Amino acid sequence: MVNSKEESTTKKDLLIVGFLCNWCSYGGADTAGVCRFHQPTDLRIIRIPCTGRMDPLFVVKALIYGADGVLVSGCHPKDCHYNEGNFYARRRLEVLKQFLPFMGIHTDRFRYTWVSSSEGQLWQQVVTEFSETIHGLGPNPGVHGESNAKAMMSFFD
Amino acid sequence: MEDKAKTLQREFLKVFEKLEVVLGWEPGYDSLHASPSFIRQVEDLNKLVWNPLCSQNLCNYLVKTLNASVREDGKKIGICVKGCDSRSLVALIQEKFVTRETLYIVGIPCEGTVNWHRLMRFEPSLKDVQKVTIQGQELVVETAQKTYRFPLQHVMEQRCLHCRYPNPIIYDLLVGEPITPHAGDDQAYGDVEKIEQYSLPDRLKFWEKEIDRCIRCYACRNACPLCVCRDSCIVETRTPKWLAQRCDLKEKFFYHMIHAMHLAGRCTECGECERVCPVEIPVTLIKKKLNQIVKELLDYEAGIDPQKQPPLLTFDPSEKGI
Amino acid sequence: MYEKIFIAQGELAAMLERLSKEMDVWVPVEMGDEKWGVRFLPYYRDNVVVLDRQSTIGPKNVLFPQVETLLRFRYQKDSQDPSKQRIDLKDRQEVSSALVFGARPCDVRGFFTFDHVFLNGRYKDPYYAQCREKTLFATLLCDTEDSACFCSSVDSGPGDREGSDLWMVPVDDGYVIEALNDKGRKLIPIMGKPATPEQIEKAQRIQEQVTAKRIGEYDLTRSAKDFTGRFEDMDYWRDMVSRCISCGICTFVCPTCYCFNITDESRDLEGERIRSWDSCMFYHYTLEASGHNPRPEKFERYRNRVGHKFSYFPDTYNGMISCCGCGRCIRSCPVFIDIRKIVHHLKEAVDAEN
Numbered sequence: 151m152v153n154s155k156e157e158s159t160t161k162k163d164l165l166i167v168g169f170l171c172n173w174c175s176y177g178g179a180d181t182a183g184v185c186r187f188h189q190p191t192d193l194r195i196i197r198i199p200c201t202g203r204m205d206p207l208f209v210v211k212a213l214i215y216g217a218d219g220v221l222v223s224g225c226h227p228k229d230c231h232y233n234e235g236n237f238y239a240r241r242r243l244e245v246l247k248q249f250l251p252f253m254g255i256h257t258d259r260f261r262y263t264w265v266s267s268s269e270g271q272l273w274q275q276v277v278t279e280f281s282e283t284i285h286g287l288g289p290n291p292g293v294h295g296e297s298n299a300k301a302m303m304s305f306f307d
Numbered sequence: 308m309e310d311k312a313k314t315l316q317r318e319f320l321k322v323f324e325k326l327e328v329v330l331g332w333e334p335g336y337d338s339l340h341a342s343p344s345f346i347r348q349v350e351d352l353n354k355l356v357w358n359p360l361c362s363q364n365l366c367n368y369l370v371k372t373l374n375a376s377v378r379e380d381g382k383k384i385g386i387c388v389k390g391c392d393s394r395s396l397v398a399l400i401q402e403k404f405v406t407r408e409t410l411y412i413v414g415i416p417c418e419g420t421v422n423w424h425r426l427m428r429f430e431p432s433l434k435d436v437q438k439v440t441i442q443g444q445e446l447v448v449e450t451a452q453k454t455y456r457f458p459l460q461h462v463m464e465q466r467c468l469h470c471r472y473p474n475p476i477i478y479d480l481l482v483g484e485p486i487t488p489h490a491g492d493d494q495a496y497g498d499v500e501k502i503e504q505y506s507l508p509d510r511l512k513f514w515e516k517e518i519d520r521c522i523r524c525y526a527c528r529n530a531c532p533l534c535v536c537r538d539s540c541i542v543e544t545r546t547p548k549w550l551a552q553r554c555d556l557k558e559k560f561f562y563h564m565i566h567a568m569h570l571a572g573r574c575t576e577c578g579e580c581e582r583v584c585p586v587e588i589p590v591t592l593i594k595k596k597l598n599q600i601v602k603e604l605l606d607y608e609a610g611i612d613p614q615k616q617p618p619l620l621t622f623d624p625s626e627k628g629i
Numbered sequence: 630m631y632e633k634i635f636i637a638q639g640e641l642a643a644m645l646e647r648l649s650k651e652m653d654v655w656v657p658v659e660m661g662d663e664k665w666g667v668r669f670l671p672y673y674r675d676n677v678v679v680l681d682r683q684s685t686i687g688p689k690n691v692l693f694p695q696v697e698t699l700l701r702f703r704y705q706k707d708s709q710d711p712s713k714q715r716i717d718l719k720d721r722q723e724v725s726s727a728l729v730f731g732a733r734p735c736d737v738r739g740f741f742t743f744d745h746v747f748l749n750g751r752y753k754d755p756y757y758a759q760c761r762e763k764t765l766f767a768t769l770l771c772d773t774e775d776s777a778c779f780c781s782s783v784d785s786g787p788g789d790r791e792g793s794d795l796w797m798v799p800v801d802d803g804y805v806i807e808a809l810n811d812k813g814r815k816l817i818p819i820m821g822k823p824a825t826p827e828q829i830e831k832a833q834r835i836q837e838q839v840t841a842k843r844i845g846e847y848d849l850t851r852s853a854k855d856f857t858g859r860f861e862d863m864d865y866w867r868d869m870v871s872r873c874i875s876c877g878i879c880t881f882v883c884p885t886c887y888c889f890n891i892t893d894e895s896r897d898l899e900g901e902r903i904r905s906w907d908s909c910m911f912y913h914y915t916l917e918a919s920g921h922n923p924r925p926e927k928f929e930r931y932r933n934r935v936g937h938k939f940s941y942f943p944d945t946y947n948g949m950i951s952c953c954g955c956g957r958c959i960r961s962c963p964v965f966i967d968i969r970k971i972v973h974h975l976k977e978a979v980d981a982e983n
Contacts, residue, residue, distance in 0.1 A: 206568050207541075207549070207561075207564075207565055207568060210561060210564045210565070210568070211549070211561060214557050214560055214561050214564075215557060227624070228624060234622060234624075237622030237623070237624055237626075238619075238622050240626075241604075241605070241618060241619055241622065241626075242619060244604060245571055245572075245597065245600050245601060245604065245619065246568070248600045248604070249567075249568070249571075249596060249597055249600060251507060251510070252499075252502065252503065252510065252593070252596040253510065253511070253514055253560075253564065253593070254507055254508065254509075254510040254511025254512070254513070254514055254515075255511070256507060291508070291511070292557075293511070293515060293556055293557050293560045294515065294556065335965040335967075336776065336777060336959050336965050336967040336970075337776035337777070339776075340965045341965075342872060342964055342965045342966070343871075343872040343964050344872070345868070345871040345872065347868075363963070363964055367874065368871075368872075371874075372871065424664065424665035424666065425665070427665050428663070428665050431681075431682065516661070517661070520660060520661070520668070522686070522695065522881055524876055524877050524878045524881050524908075525876055525877060526874070526876035526877070526878050526963055528876075529874040529875055529876040529963075530874055530876065530963050537912070538912040538913070543911075543913055551892075551894045552696065552890060552892045552894065552903060552905040553696050553894060553903060553905070554695050554696045554905070579963075582963070583876070583878075583963035585666070585685055585686070585878050585881070585882060585961045586660055586666060586668070586685065586686070587660050587661065587664045587665070587666050
């Protein structure tokens, strides 16, 4: 279980977590790399077999624990390698995207797209735009308890 | 209102030998509380009551305690439902956790249930209560000393203020006359809209403050009729470990978002989660927001039509706009 | 040297302010705007202290926090020799003194159970011991009982001063506060001015009136044998416990419940060992590594809870009941299970036989 989502530092790079589907988007990112397209370096990629694997809670966990942005990318609808995965995903992720602002997390910190494995240029565009959006929003303020939270925890430190 | 209790007892008596158990409400530990009742002997039927204190959602027991999908001996489960409870029942039928044929449903139109905390805020010294009824827009509490009248708005459960389905939508027998709802469709999400009027950082502060009190007792999860994972729940598994044992705000925030997301498109707003919370966190609000999103996006409300399927459990290839 | 002072309601805030310079002061405050519940939090200036009703969650947190770090550790790898590892261990630090202001006799009594288990056995719990020694209790005489309270049924009462360091009696528009031991006496001069003889006399009368009250109609102190007699009666337990939803609230709000988990929470090379509250109402409480669970059903778990509080504990600790009669489990239960009735009716099986 990947757990090293650290608090974002004050360095120039912010922390963007990307969940890419193995068949299309991961290939697309690979294509972008092979063609040597320039991209911002904020993105840390995690490979998942299909966006259907995408549990909205991966996104929530990343954002609560300090990631500045989360990007999910998969095959185009109707082109899913497993036929239906991204149909489920697009419903779940859209609901999640509209839910985040209710809890106080900016909706633009999460984005989901469809990029196929030959669309290297599109991938570069997506990453660059999203990076700019996140930089515009600034580091994630995160979720912090008020001083009374100490009351529920230990006496010291 | 007392007549309804007698009606209930009489009706259940008629069919008792066909029933394995009757789920209803009986008087609680004092005259301001009612408790769920599992009646297995015919002589216990006269414990059944009906009044504004009957706030528990009895559908909670169908899957977790009684396993109502399987009944080999042909006997049914008798259950009393209010309007909100009947929606939970329909939602369970939609997801095939419960078979309609195993149930004998007695529906009771409900004018509202009392929130004890809010009542105490109004009148902490209530003693020797003899009768609690709703008359018009007032809650009437008769004690040995005097009769109190409280405006319903101030003492009802939060869920009752926005109730659109006071009349059970599924039943074998209806006890009582249908009632007009407290809220119209446009007022259903008034409390959600109130939060949305705050700025984004203010919303975060609001939730941080409320969720900070959480003690992770999981009562909200256990009281939810649709939370059926029980002991395999994601918050208690260690493989993988989603949540630590810590009581940091991050863990609690995440827990509440998990709970709500797992109920997206399934929650019927019965309000039990908020009622049982010992530290009075407005948890139903989070789920209502998700229901609002599902309604606008996918035009679906849980627990209305037993034939429909919750949209997040299925897909439509030709969908546009997502 | 005076031992009894009087403090007016309006001067409470100033007094708490003075006290909080000497030590951590924990006070009962409302859960939030327009909420009824009350919980204990460290005092700071804008707190509004609520003393007219019992708290929903008691001051158990002060001596037994919900999450307590026992130690912190960090692995340091030697870059020259990867097989070598050093562990940096940080043990607990000093605990500061604390005062729990506005507890009730039932809250204080809860800690007697803790003392038996954590201090008087073969192994003394150093974390609890340190906190216990440095924490004082300024306890309020209780005249706000409600239908769920039953302290007299378990050998206590609303005027029970045992275990407190300072005792407060509401008189006129304030409180007469009396020191019950040396620790309490040290705080008296900071707290307020000496009480007048009239105030002391009023307080005495109120004390007598309240102590004479009987809160709770049953006597639950001799239920150990009845419990054993009814242990096997699954119909009884099913009848009584069917409505339980196994949420665990009763164990979390109970002042005497002390079960805990110890877990290591770590990330990469560093982490901490924490102790957190556990609940016998959860399925995982007795889940064994093999997958077997001796108490898979909630009836068995609830039976264990009743047994522990009213039978096993008194048998082990000289008749002391592990229940203080505060009624929180009844009040906060989502389905209002009444433990008094369950324990009281245990003896029906015995009576029926006789």
